[in-house]
Amino acid sequence: MSLGAASSTGRRTTTARMADRRQQVIEAAAALMARDGFHAVSMQAIAQRTQVSVGSLYQYFEDKDDLLLAVITSVLEVFGKDLPAAMDGIADPVRRLAAGFDAYCRALDRHRDAAVLAYRESRTLPRQGRRLVQQLEIDTTRPLVDAIADGQATGILDPEVPGSLIAFDMVVLAQAWALKHWHFAALVDLDGYVATQLAVVLRSMVVPRRRSAYPDLLRRAARVS
Amino acid sequence: MSLGAASSTGRRTTTARMADRRQQVIEAAAALMARDGFHAVSMQAIAQRTQVSVGSLYQYFEDKDDLLLAVITSVLEVFGKDLPAAMDGIADPVRRLAAGFDAYCRALDRHRDAAVLAYRESRTLPRQGRRLVQQLEIDTTRPLVDAIADGQATGILDPEVPGSLIAFDMVVLAQAWALKHWHFAALVDLDGYVATQLAVVLRSMVVPRRRSAYPDLLRRAARVS
Amino acid sequence: MSLGAASSTGRRTTTARMADRRQQVIEAAAALMARDGFHAVSMQAIAQRTQVSVGSLYQYFEDKDDLLLAVITSVLEVFGKDLPAAMDGIADPVRRLAAGFDAYCRALDRHRDAAVLAYRESRTLPRQGRRLVQQLEIDTTRPLVDAIADGQATGILDPEVPGSLIAFDMVVLAQAWALKHWHFAALVDLDGYVATQLAVVLRSMVVPRRRSAYPDLLRRAARVS
Amino acid sequence: MSLGAASSTGRRTTTARMADRRQQVIEAAAALMARDGFHAVSMQAIAQRTQVSVGSLYQYFEDKDDLLLAVITSVLEVFGKDLPAAMDGIADPVRRLAAGFDAYCRALDRHRDAAVLAYRESRTLPRQGRRLVQQLEIDTTRPLVDAIADGQATGILDPEVPGSLIAFDMVVLAQAWALKHWHFAALVDLDGYVATQLAVVLRSMVVPRRRSAYPDLLRRAARVS
DNA sequence: AATGAATGAGAATTCATTCAT
DNA sequence: AATGAATGAATTCTCATTCAT
The missing domain is CATH 1.10.10.60 (Homeodomain-like)
Structure with missing residues (x-):
């Protein structure tokens, strides 16, 4: 860890x-x-x-709260760092988005307990600390928001889609892998999870005539029990 | 409350x-x-x-844990009750699904604090209690899973879509309205949130030739900042 | 019980x-x-x-103390009752004494836990109750004291021996079978215990020229590991 | 104390x-x-x-139990220490035995309340602690057992007498001075008590032809009311 | 007489935090 | 800087006793 x-x-x-x-x-x-x-x-x-x-x-x-804050930010930073690292250098916005989501899910999977801790106990923090954590989470979403905007600018993604909201959905769904692991893990493995969730999100955004470019991302890759 | x-x-x-x-x-x-x-x-x-x-x-x-369990199950029961009540009697599976999601989101909105409590503190419960809460959450999802299965049987929804997983996604996204309210509330109001999330999910499931039947559900109804 | x-x-x-x-x-x-x-x-x-x-x-x-008193006196009464019953009708003072000790030890053995309770918790009682219990214990000793006095009057027992003290010794040693059972039980069985302790006490009291009348009581009957 | x-x-x-x-x-x-x-x-x-x-x-x-254990062992250690100290260096086994008993009674008399506490509350201890206390009590008896064995080897004491049992009787009788003080104290003073009990025990053990060597120990020295 | 829900004082134990060394 | 003994407020939980029904 x-x-x-x-x-x-x-x-x-x-x-x-x-x-x-x-x-x-x-x-x-x-x-x-x-x-x-x-x-x-x-x-x-x-x-x-x-x-x-x-x-x-x-x-x-x-004090103890300060330690908790350090722990949580430390955890979140790790998550936040993997994401841009994985997206960096990928030109295609959709593939960049996919890479980001994939990296985020994998980071969360690696530190599942820490993730649960961070999301559960951030409520324990005093106001200011809570805000800091929230800001950190928003910052994390940034690369995803940007990729969506880029995709919309390029005409690949539906321009009417609310990018910042969908980006946060992706964050939520990635976190859900850790938070609801007791349920999801019984249905799919990590690869299947990433593929499925990615397909859900992208299907609702990629404009019809560009769909043929991402057959791998738009079709569910993995079996789901 | x-x-x-x-x-x-x-x-x-x-x-x-x-x-x-x-x-x-x-x-x-x-x-x-x-x-x-x-x-x-x-x-x-x-x-x-x-x-x-x-x-x-x-x-x-x-003991105190037992009280917590009672509190959490009490909260969850309220949520779980609204959902089937809202879906009952709606023939069209897609509209039934939509009604369920809508009701669930609204219940969560009404008891936002209680929801946060339930999801945050269920970790505090001893094993058995935690399992009970998880089961309750799975039970809640049931009507949604059924509606999706129905939609697939009727040929409205893509038969390849993993229903139980998507149904749980809907639960997660509904809960996110409460858990990430600090973020989402800055982007949309409740109506907008429900409409948008519903559109995301349905777009990825409704088969192309049936889309025309649900113009209201597949297009975002609300403004998102 | x-x-x-x-x-x-x-x-x-x-x-x-x-x-x-x-x-x-x-x-x-x-x-x-x-x-x-x-x-x-x-x-x-x-x-x-x-x-x-x-x-x-x-x-x-x-109140609870009153219940305890009732419990303890109840226990002690049982013990106290067996003793005179066993001694009644035996003419020979020494054999009467032996019968009393034997009966007392057996009663204690039968209700070992109750005995421990009685002697341990009588301290818990308020003054008056404690006195009552002590009096009950003294009353129990009475028949033994009498038998010794009788033996001394008959010339069988050393007249210089302090009867009331020795009688109480016998009570103490009988109780010890219950209180120190964890130790004594590893050394002898009940029969052996009774015989041995009886021999100890009687040897110190029976005058030399009367000893021949109680060969069974003055020699240890049982094996001691 | x-x-x-x-x-x-x-x-x-x-x-x-x-x-x-x-x-x-x-x-x-x-x-x-x-x-x-x-x-x-x-x-x-x-x-x-x-x-x-x-x-x-x-x-x-x-915890509180641990404190109780410390208290009890502390008490017992004091008792246990006086005993060998008093016996040390006395060649004659009978006189050594007498010295030990005397010292033990005096130690108990000095810390009568503590003694009552130790014997009463050892039941309160958890298993392991209780065992420890019992072992400590057995250890205390050791010098007495040895003295008796020595006496038997030297031909002063009846070889058939069960030494370990009698030694423990002495311990019991010594403790009785504290535990039944309310009764014994009304009959004799400490000196009288020690002399009398010693006489009882020794009379049952010293072989007839050696009795003349211990006139002081075999005759009751004190008045008993 | 009988019941058993209600009470609240009191007990053991924990733990964040401080501070003398 | 580092240590870890000392502190005592706060917390959970128990249980003898009462009293309305």
Whole structure:
């Protein structure tokens, strides 16, 4: 569970060693909280797991909420990073969109517990933290929104379609793979899931005369039980 | 926040008066927990709000988890009840599906906080309770699955489409109205949301030569900013 | 665990049915408390076990302490009753003493848990109740004290021996079979225990020239590991 | 009520200061529980008495049961320590036995309340703790058993006498001074008690031709009312 | 007499946070 | 910077007892 750079908290992080430890704490906390939930994990448990004293925890983080915020943003950053990386360099907007959705789903699948944690516990954060997380989620959607806009500009996608809404639908459906895994996993595997959901979304957007260009994306690739 | 029928937990509830009180407690707890989250609400607080002694709380519910389960199932039951009620008697499978989705979204909109509570805190429940909630959610999906199957049998919907998966997508998207309200509400109003999402889903399912029968459902009705 | 008449509390006990129920409650309470200890047994648990309402419990007993007193006296009465019954009619003071000790040990063995309860929890009783229990224990010793006095008067037992003290020793040693059963039971069986302890006590009392009359009592009868 | 060495429980107790405080807590708890009984003493009360926060109590002890175990073992250790100390260096087995019994009775007399507590509440302990206490009691008996065996080897004591059983009888009788103090104290003083009980036990063991060597031990020294 | 729902004081235990070393 | 002992408010849950029906 290698989680990104983090911060978001205006902490000094003077020493490099301190930054290291801080990151370790975030990862340990993420693992514990993903398993047991935020409230069920005590600061002492996190300290113990990280081989750090409780006192030090408060050197790295304002308080427990601040740690949670760091954990969540750390998780979201990982997700957010994979997405543009996967889309970068793909000229065709539809294929770019598909690549983004695919990458996002895979990232979520890899860190399923962390994802559940992030979406579940963001409510626990104080207002400001909650907003920050929401903004991060919106930022993540950005590349998708852009790809749709691009597709509409190119005449591949229906210009009447509300891009930002559909893009967020894609985010929601990707997250659903983690959040409703208990249900979806009984119906399809990850590949099938990605293909199916992609087909649903694209069918509603690609204009009829351009459909022939994406036979692979518009037809369900996988069996669904 | 008038929440439906009682129990779901195998409780005694001998007196009618007791059942009444029990229901009051569920509603008060739902309100408080929806606002502050399960862990932030103490049994004391619930007792106080309901004008009931703490001891009585434990006469009605095994423990706090049991109360949470009662709250969540109570919430879900309301949602689950609106859905078939709205679909009942509509012959056309597509219109039936639309009516169901519409009703579900509206129920969720009405009890937005309770919905967030239910989906957020179901993780807090012990295994068995969690399963119960999941089953309840699957049961809710049933009428939608049936409508899709009906549509496929009638030749209106693409027979290759995986009905159970798409039906659950609809549930997920309906829930997203509550869970991601902070984002969607900035883009559309409820009517617009329902229309748009319905269009997305139906476009990917209705076979081309039957599309003309549902011009209202397949075109976005509302403005999206 | 048929426990004796009881009362000791100045309760009315009007109906015969009431007296019956009362006795049932005492027995159920004795069983539960013997197993789990006084504090670990709730009034509701006793009520449930006896198929009686909690309210009725308070019709039969002042409060929980009063119930405990009833339980303990009930237990002790059973013990106390067996003892004189066994001694009655035996002319020889030494053999009478032996019969009494034997009967007492056997009664204790039969109700070992109840015995432990009685001796352990009598401390829990309020002053007055404690005194009552102590008096009951002293009364029990009476026949033994008398037998010793008789033996001394007859010239069989050493006149210098402090009878009341030795008699109480016998009570203590009999109780020890129940209280230290975890240890003694690993060393001897009940018969061996009775024989051995009897030999110890009698050897220190029977005057030398009368010893030949009790070869069976003065020699250890049983094997001790 | 200065009670001996610490732990017996596998606790960390890093600091010396911590060990100190821990010991203080044990002593305060012993005093309170001896007076009011285990269940009647709250952790709050113990904390208050020791000038320690409730939280700290849980730093020193797993839970209330663990504290009770510490109290009881602490008590028993004191008793167990006096006994061999008094016997050490006495060559004559009978006199050694007498010295041990004497020391044990005196230790019990000094900490009578603690003794009652230990024997009464050991039932409250969970299985493992109870076993530990029993083992401790058996260990205590050891020097007595050895002395008897020695006496038998030397031909002073009747070789047929079951040593381990008699030794435990002595323990029981010593404890009876504390447990049945309400009765015995009315009959004799401590010196008288020790002398009398010793005489009872030794008379049943010392072989006739060696009796002349212990006139002081075989004759009751004290008046008994 | 009998019932059992209602009560609320009190108990054990946890845990975020601080601070002396 | 780091430590981890100390703190005590807060929380969940129990249970003896009462009282309206």
